[in-house]
Amino acid sequence: IAESATVATRFPLESAQDPDVGTNAVSSYRLSPNSHFSLDVKQQPDGKLFPELVLERALDREEQPEVQLVLTAVDGGSPARSGTAQITVQVLDVNDNAPAFDRTTYKVKVPENTPVGAVLLRVNASDPDEGPNGETQYSFGVHTSDSVRRLFTLDPRSGEVRVSGALDFEESRFYEIYVRAHDGGVPEMEGNCVLQVQVEDANDNPPEVLLTSLLNPVPEDTPPETVVGLFNVRDRDSGANGDVSLEISPDVPFAIRPLQNHFSLVTQKSLDRESTSQAFHYLVLTAEDGGSPPQSSKVRITIQVLDANDNHPVFDRPSYGARLVENSPLGTLVVKLNATDVDEGPNGDIRYS
Template identity: 50%
Template sequence: GQLRYAVPEELEHGAFVANLGEDLGLDVSTLSARRFRIVSRAGARQHLEVNLENGILFVNERIDREEVCEAGGTCLLHLQLLVESPLELYRVEVEVLDINDHAPTFPWQEYVLEVAESAVLGARFPLESAQDPDVGTNSVHTYRLSPNGFFSLEVQTRSDASKFAELVLERALDREQQRVHRVLLTALDGGVPERSGTAHILVTVLDANDNVPAFDQPSYGVSLPEDAPAGTLVIQLNATDLDEGPNGEIEYSFSGHAPPRVRELFHIEPRSGQVLLKGRLDYERASLHELYVQAKDRGPSAVAVHCRVLVHLLDVNDNAPEVTLTSVSTPVLEDAPPGTVIAVISVLDRDSGDNGRVSCEVSPNVPFELRSSFRNYYTLVTTQALDREAVPEYNVSITARDMGSPALLTRSTLTIPVSDVNDNAPRFLQPSYSVYVMENNAPGASICSVSALDPDCQQNAYLSYSIADGHIHGMPVGTYVSINSDSGHMYALRSLDYEQIRSFQIQVQAQDAGFPPLSANVTVHIFVLDQNDNAPVIVSPMPRNGSVATELVPRSARPGYLVGTVSAVDADAGLNSRLSYQLLQATDFTLFSVAPDTGELRTLRSFLEQDASRQQLVVQV
């Protein structure tokens, strides 16, 4: 919606303007949390502000209407109010009311007017205008002339409603009786209280001049493009005088009441009557200029005649659109739903007609679009879900283009960072881990390291590692291994024995610090590697009563006779448990042999008569 208020200029800081909270139906207790504020153009002065505790709009700094609005007419401050969660936009217009803080002033305190004594009754003589920067009734309202026996005063109105005065001759002049007439001109405004300014007019009576110049017509009209360069011919004026010599030579100049702005913009060639452009025109500041030109001959007792020239400016597309970006919610959460408002954009083109009509568009291939909220106001909203892990930041180009020919455009870029949401669980670099640990390790030794990644950022990507509860051979898993929660390095807490436990597995969890936290698990298989830390043990033949083992062999045994088998076992594994047998000592090495792989003890030859009946063998395993 749109609200409109009025406030006098020159109020002090803190002056009440309106109760916006009440007028907009807002809960004042939520204004601060919802970031209720006035959206201003970059660099613009903040004349008004909102009190977030009570929703009252107040004067933030003194407002000078003549400074804020150079031109006359209604002076408006356009405010756009914004409140978030949910986002709502309001337009407010505050009219700055003029107070009568300026008195009319004349450019000169004394003004000389030359009038021929032959001037006819009713002749008019335009007078210098007073200036008053106030507007409306507070500007120059009328003029007053001091009492005298020769002149009266008529107040005229220009096309812009400003006033100027003309002196009207009411009684014939006689130079021989009175050469100078002094009158006091007073300009009065319509304010309360009334203010005024004065100027003295010295009317000098000149000897009669037979003929006065005459313009072709009393008023002229001309059109001029606002971008016309200095030196451009505006109009060729022509006045004629029937006299000859200096009495017929005409000089042109601005009338005394020509406004100062006209004198800044235009120049009159005194002899030729050419009106030339001197300053820079601006249609947006003033589309019409009213020139008052006088012509008088160079003879004695010359009398000036006057004409009016209306210069209508043609608008040229010389103002590119102005784009103001107001950030609302950046960075934007990546899980923001489509339609989330990111920014408020206002566009302004100071030209008129098609030259001032603006369209606004956003760069293609971005998940944003513009929606029109008010005339020349847009909101930038999301069109789809965002993914920070895919695109962490967008540079959105906003182009404002007017309808002029050729069209002018302005392009502004809005950087929109995407804020992370904890929408990704950690992922381990491997689906599972296999770890090989040599038995008899030192307690506290590092055995491996696990690692996970989280594509989120900041605390959502900070990972901590832990070992899931469980048991190994009836003992808590925490008595076997530990893990560094920050690095993922794992350590054995005890010396492992291959002969007691050959492998086990644990579950390692990686959890992020997001809210709520997300986690992932991985299985770590730990295999204990054997060391040759166990000697073989002979299991047969077993010695009797702690003595040596005994085997009986008939003396008739032939070569290759199986005497017995030495059997042994080794608690180790692999090569460490592979056994070989060797005859280390023997009464007669020629009589027996041991198979190195099987431990079979056999005769090598037949027994001879002289062979001892008791043979002692030592077999090494």
């Protein structure tokens, strides 16, 4: 009997046979106590009795797949004699149960550097129906976005959800995957759940140094602590992975002054071009984040020191002497003076007077 059978449906049973006649023949039937069926006995004009099972309460195969009954036939003799028959009612399955997930919402955290092919988790739905009615397959729900379908795959048989594309915390930190489970019944029934994927940051981005302003060349008479450059640093990672420190190469007359993620480049001491014989300074700025292991990047800057007229001409001797014959003609060389100036360009060009 199908579990979808309606209450009050009748199911005829075979009559009992008694070779006696008259009052000694079958005179009544009775049914063992049960929660689903009652017994109705119809009598033909010839007095023959026909028993029928009457469904009193709906069947549910998942609750009770089989009902055991005992039908007893009693004759009218004295003493009365009886016979019994065991009735086994097999409840046939109907696709009346939808697949049900063991939870309505699954939550999982996954690092953004999770390799392609890695299993996130396995969703699971069960269906108490029998045969194809209880065979469950999985698929993405209609509300699952195309971006999710590119990044994740779902095994229709096992319910395994795998990574199929490169995750990027900086691009998207959260995904919702709608999963549908349907059975093989006709018509099919389905259940649904949501998988929430939280992408965790990995230190996969190096810090960047952005030059916003630079005074170049720098006059050599620039006083110490003068700001000659401004920088910003940024790191697309989050937390400690995005905390950036900035250092400058040693042995240069410049220093870095921090202010959160902004930095200024200042002169640290005199830029005397003549004493150091350096018209150019080669700086290396190194930015490093707080990840483990840390990532870093370098920026190279060349700063030219511009000459200032901070040196006066110097003669090669403090005094000169010369002897001159009194009848020397006009234009005779008396003495050659020589002065030098370590400054550059026009600042070092010398005129005598």
